[in-house]
Amino acid sequence: MFEGRLINFFLQELRSFSALHKKEVIIEPTEPYFKLTFSLDSMKNVGIGGFVQYPVGWGSELQFEFKTDLTYVDQFIKGLKKILTRFPQKI
Template sequence: MPIAKLTSRDESCDVTIESYAYAYPDADNIHDAAWHRNWVGLHTPDHRITFDDVMLDSLLVAHYIPVFESFVAGDMQEVEFEPTEPYIRLTMTRRDTDGDEVTVKGYVEHPLEGESEELAFTFETSVSNVTRFLEGLQAIADAYPIRDL
């Protein structure tokens, strides 16, 4: 199963998104047919959050791949990754134009015992770790392409 994982430099934090099936395998239109089932994990020194839900879709993954390619190439200084609900947002900012330092500011909102819990987090990573995240998105796109209906 394809996994997009973004880790901090010291590996104390990570955000993991795994697509493992189409959410609506019998869908009769391109939009419903694009949705994936996803396992999502956020691990920080203080938190361990996991959930399983319908979050990514093939159209969104296809949109983000060239965005991350531009970021990794240095053509963009910031990228915001914002899949659909349950809500998660990652904002990655290059700290210098030609270096390897990237700041990740994230936010996750997920249901916990019927209530919505919100968590903001920040960690430092590298362009090479963002490249591995991009490779995971590409693997998800390969495993769950946009279906031609």
């Protein structure tokens, strides 16, 4: 499940990725229904791949892979921040 602590961790990882300190970030919650992998090649192009499964555990699985650039990673980071604003981390 996506919850505040996990989203904060992914935000830190993605910020590091966006600042070119990491070449790969894997977002894989404890429930195995989806996975996102962000990778950076030598030309600083971003590859995003992963899968989504529904219903969880036995349903169809959509696998995807595409290329983009760091500006879209920054937009994804902004979206995660909005989720945390709307649904703050519970202590």
